[in-house]
Amino acid sequence: MASSDALLPISAREEDPLLSDGSRSDPNAETHGRRRPVKGLLAVTFGLFFIAFYVALIATHDGSRSNDVKFESDGTATTASRARLAGVSEKSNDQLWKLSGDRNTVAFSWNNSMLSWQRTGFHFQPGQNWMNDPNGPLFYKGWYHFFYQYNPNAAVWGDIVWGHAVSKDLIHWVHLPLAMVADQWYDANGVWTGSATFLEDGSIVMLYTGSTDKSVQVQNLAYPEDLNDPLLLKWVKFSGNPVLVPPPGILPKDFRDPTTAWKTSAGKWRITIGSKINRTGISLVYDTTDFKTYEKLDTLLHKVPNTGMWECVDFYPVSKTLVKGLDTSVNGPDVKHIVKASMDDTRIDHYAIGTYFDSNGTWIPDDPTIDVGISTSLRYDYGKFYASKTFYDQNKGRRILWGWIGESDSESADVQKGWSSLQGIPRTVVLDTKTGKNLVQWPVDEVKSLRLSSKKFDMEVGPGSFVNIDVGSAAQLDIEAEFEIKKESLDKILGDASAAAEAEEFSCQKSGGSTVRGALGPFGFSVLAHESLSEQTPVYFYVAKGKDSKLKTFFCTDSSRSSFANDVVKPVYGSSVPVLEGEKLTMRILVDHSIVEAFGQGGRTCTTSRVYPTKAIYGAAKLFLFNNAIDATITASFNVWQMNSAFIHPYSEEAVRALSRT
Amino acid sequence: MVVVMMIMMVMAMVSEANMIEQTCKETPDFNLCVSLLDSDPRGSSADTSGLALILVDKIKGLATKTLKEINSLYKKRPELKQALDECSRRYNTILKADVPEAIEAISKGVPKFGEDGVIDAGVEAAVCEGEFKGKSPLTSLTKSMQKVSNVARAIVRMLL
Numbered sequence: 053m054a055s056s057d058a059l060l061p062i063s064a065r066e067e068d069p070l071l072s073d074g075s076r077s078d079p080n081a082e083t084h085g086r087r088r089p090v091k092g093l094l095a096v097t098f099g100l101f102f103i104a105f106y107v108a109l110i111a112t113h114d115g116s117r118s119n120d121v122k123f124e125s126d127g128t129a130t131t132a133s134r135a136r137l138a139g140v141s142e143k144s145n146d147q148l149w150k151l152s153g154d155r156n157t158v159a160f161s162w163n164n165s166m167l168s169w170q171r172t173g174f175h176f177q178p179g180q181n182w183m184n185d186p187n188g189p190l191f192y193k194g195w196y197h198f199f200y201q202y203n204p205n206a207a208v209w210g211d212i213v214w215g216h217a218v219s220k221d222l223i224h225w226v227h228l229p230l231a232m233v234a235d236q237w238y239d240a241n242g243v244w245t246g247s248a249t250f251l252e253d254g255s256i257v258m259l260y261t262g263s264t265d266k267s268v269q270v271q272n273l274a275y276p277e278d279l280n281d282p283l284l285l286k287w288v289k290f291s292g293n294p295v296l297v298p299p300p301g302i303l304p305k306d307f308r309d310p311t312t313a314w315k316t317s318a319g320k321w322r323i324t325i326g327s328k329i330n331r332t333g334i335s336l337v338y339d340t341t342d343f344k345t346y347e348k349l350d351t352l353l354h355k356v357p358n359t360g361m362w363e364c365v366d367f368y369p370v371s372k373t374l375v376k377g378l379d380t381s382v383n384g385p386d387v388k389h390i391v392k393a394s395m396d397d398t399r400i401d402h403y404a405i406g407t408y409f410d411s412n413g414t415w416i417p418d419d420p421t422i423d424v425g426i427s428t429s430l431r432y433d434y435g436k437f438y439a440s441k442t443f444y445d446q447n448k449g450r451r452i453l454w455g456w457i458g459e460s461d462s463e464s465a466d467v468q469k470g471w472s473s474l475q476g477i478p479r480t481v482v483l484d485t486k487t488g489k490n491l492v493q494w495p496v497d498e499v500k501s502l503r504l505s506s507k508k509f510d511m512e513v514g515p516g517s518f519v520n521i522d523v524g525s526a527a528q529l530d531i532e533a534e535f536e537i538k539k540e541s542l543d544k545i546l547g548d549a550s551a552a553a554e555a556e557e558f559s560c561q562k563s564g565g566s567t568v569r570g571a572l573g574p575f576g577f578s579v580l581a582h583e584s585l586s587e588q589t590p591v592y593f594y595v596a597k598g599k600d601s602k603l604k605t606f607f608c609t610d611s612s613r614s615s616f617a618n619d620v621v622k623p624v625y626g627s628s629v630p631v632l633e634g635e636k637l638t639m640r641i642l643v644d645h646s647i648v649e650a651f652g653q654g655g656r657t658c659t660t661s662r663v664y665p666t667k668a669i670y671g672a673a674k675l676f677l678f679n680n681a682i683d684a685t686i687t688a689s690f691n692v693w694q695m696n697s698a699f700i701h702p703y704s705e706e707a708v709r710a711l712s713r714t
Numbered sequence: 715m716v717v718v719m720m721i722m723m724v725m726a727m728v729s730e731a732n733m734i735e736q737t738c739k740e741t742p743d744f745n746l747c748v749s750l751l752d753s754d755p756r757g758s759s760a761d762t763s764g765l766a767l768i769l770v771d772k773i774k775g776l777a778t779k780t781l782k783e784i785n786s787l788y789k790k791r792p793e794l795k796q797a798l799d800e801c802s803r804r805y806n807t808i809l810k811a812d813v814p815e816a817i818e819a820i821s822k823g824v825p826k827f828g829e830d831g832v833i834d835a836g837v838e839a840a841v842c843e844g845e846f847k848g849k850s851p852l853t854s855l856t857k858s859m860q861k862v863s864n865v866a867r868a869i870v871r872m873l874l
Contacts, residue, residue, distance in 0.1 A: 209815055210815055466811075618841060
């Protein structure tokens with residue numbers, strides 16, 4: 053590397069390696085080349101003098117490199133930082149590249165028929181363009197409000213403002229005008245994620261992150277212009293914004309997503325904001341009485357090393373004994389607290405159950421081995437699900453969870469179809485009072501109002517069978533099913549000492565998907581399936597024997613054969629699911645065009661997938677029941693409902709006026 | 715006085731040259747990374763964010779160049795029209811969606827959307843390449859895009 057080039061003007065530097073036709077990347081470089089001869093000689097002299105200096109520095113630096121980089125033959129580095137790539141965005145250029153040179157690869161194009169089918173019937177999405185994080189969900193004067201990160205200009209992230217919609221039932225939505233746009237210096241570069249808090253007098257404050265005109269992340273206060281307007285159409289930003297700026301020790305781009313506030317025993321409001329210090333994910337704590345001035349606590353709510361930036365932190369109480377939601381300020385002996393964070397590094401939402409200490413605003417997990425953000429810690433969802441946020445629904449006494457479901461296709465397809473991203477169906481969240489160790493989520497009851505015709509089935513399915521379930525149209529379905537492995541099959545496996553234990557090795561992600569047959573699985577449904585099964589998305593249980601001869605159950609969604617398209621991500625998702633003594637295996641599946649939401653064991657394990665079939669669409673989408681186990685016979689008892697569309701209304705002035713009168 | 719300035723300049727250049735080296739070591743293609751960053755006037759004084767933006771600029775330049783090539787192929791190889799149409803769509807996505815998204819995200823400190831953009835650039839290039847079923851006239855360009863995308867992604871990940 054050492055050469056006089058380091059000191060020569062720019063024009064003498066190497067050519068741009070990408071422009072192999074010899075053109076230069078910097079058309080202005082020529083002008084720098086002219087120098088007076090005397091100065092040039094002086095420069096060269098000093099240059100030679102300092103080459104030695106430079107070489108010496110490089111030589112000593114060589115010995116102090118802490119990262120040993122080994123390059124494999126295809127050029128992939130294997131440092132620890134490269135390892136962070138594993139398990140992130142599953143899109144792999146390398147795999148796609150290997151396929152692209154294959155003469156047998158089918159050249160594929162999206163057409164409008166395939167793309168327009170992908171829009172969902174009953175999931176929240178704007179009419180067009182990009183959406184991401186849920187913001188400030190709340191219930192007020194008879195309406196559920198939903199705000200969201202929105203790009204009004206494109207089907208990719210950017211130019212972010214707050215979208216707004218209202219609903220009476222969390223399912224049938226009406227789009228409203230944008231709630232907040234980037235019109236102040238303190239949010240000129242983005243009106244980002246935030247949360248709502250109800251004050252004692254019933255009024256609402258909204259705290260949200262603004263990206264300032266200098267791209268510093270700050271927290272701002274906003275409130276409804278007119279509390280008599282149940283639609284909360286207009287929002288006012290506090291004239292004294294920002295109310296919080298990055299504190300000392302926190303970088304200006306590591307400070308975002310303030311939570312809903314809760315009351316402390318001292319009578320103050322308290323919020324938490326995720327951040328990081330080096331690679332340690334942290335959650336900062338602030339107290340306030342008026343949401344305008346804050347005192348930062350010296351303590352953190354919590355921190356976990358090596359988890360990276362914590363986005364969209366959420367903090368809330370859950371009842372240890374009752375299956376109901378709790379207001380964010382509730383505390384007491386019958387309560388545990390959940391800390392949840394979205395891990396920027398891995399795009400995974402993690403949570404942990406623990407104990408909150410109000411006196412100093414700290415929290416410790418019940419089980420530090422699965423602390424928030426550790427790869428093995430609990431997740432709301434084992435598929436595509438991020439930036440989630442809960443709110444307390446005082447209307448029905450529930451805590452409700454919203455989650456952003458991004459696309460798993462190419463941006464080209466998003467641009468072509470004109471939109472990107474969905475919200476998951478809102479879910480109630482409670483502590484699993486039976487296990488005490490995990491949350492349980494379930495689609496809100498109101499989704500049942502979409503159920504149209506239903507069909508009930510009871511059948512026995514032998515090993516290696518696929519059964520077409522005739523339900524007519526199969527792109528919008530609600531399926532509830534109960535499975536049992538026949539006792540003889542179970543006894544045979546458990547009694548067979550030579551049958552290999554596989555539970556410890558098995559994972560949905562790594563064990564090859566639903567075509568890999570085991571003794572006691574996989575079995576379940578294949579949705580969005582072509583009658584030829586050339587495209588299909590199996591959702592299934594896989595029961596495996598452990599080394600202790602106990603059975604472990606896994607609940608997976610295999611999207612690897614969901615589509616012929618070569619530019620979509622098709623992982624196998626899922627996780628183990630706790631099954632208690634005496635419980636049958638149950639699953640619920642919501643199918644809605646390009647989204648499949650699967651709930652195992654009453655919502656102990658949930659998995660959301662995005663799928664983009666090219667053939668199994670419209671009338672060609674079918675439903676199958678399958679049992680791909682080697683020996684075991686299963687019994688299945690299930691209901692399948694056709695689901696109506698929610699007919700989400702685009703914004704129109706007349707609609708809003710009509711709504712205002714109701 | 716001049717000597718002091720020269721010393722400081724060398725010290726600065728040494729540490730900046732090391733910055734590029736250190737950064738490129740963590741990418742899948744050290745040599746490509748270094749040559750891309752070294753050849754850019756902004757490379758010598760950029761922080762990680764700045765280096766990432768340089769790579770995004772390279773993606774932009776390469777996409778522009780590839781689109782020019784695609785356009786010239788319509789006349790020379792009219793039998794390839796369908797594949798060229800798809801490639802045109804894919805590369806326009808890189809220019810109009812991926813690049814602006816990445817620039818905004820990296821500059822504003824939400825690098826994960828920048829990662830999405832640079833990864834997608836590689837995906838679009840690979841899909842375009844696949845349209846020709848092994849007989850692509852664009853291989854060296856699409857291959858470059860895939861490589862640059864991988865390097866860019868590695869640098870963007872350092873911002874997370």
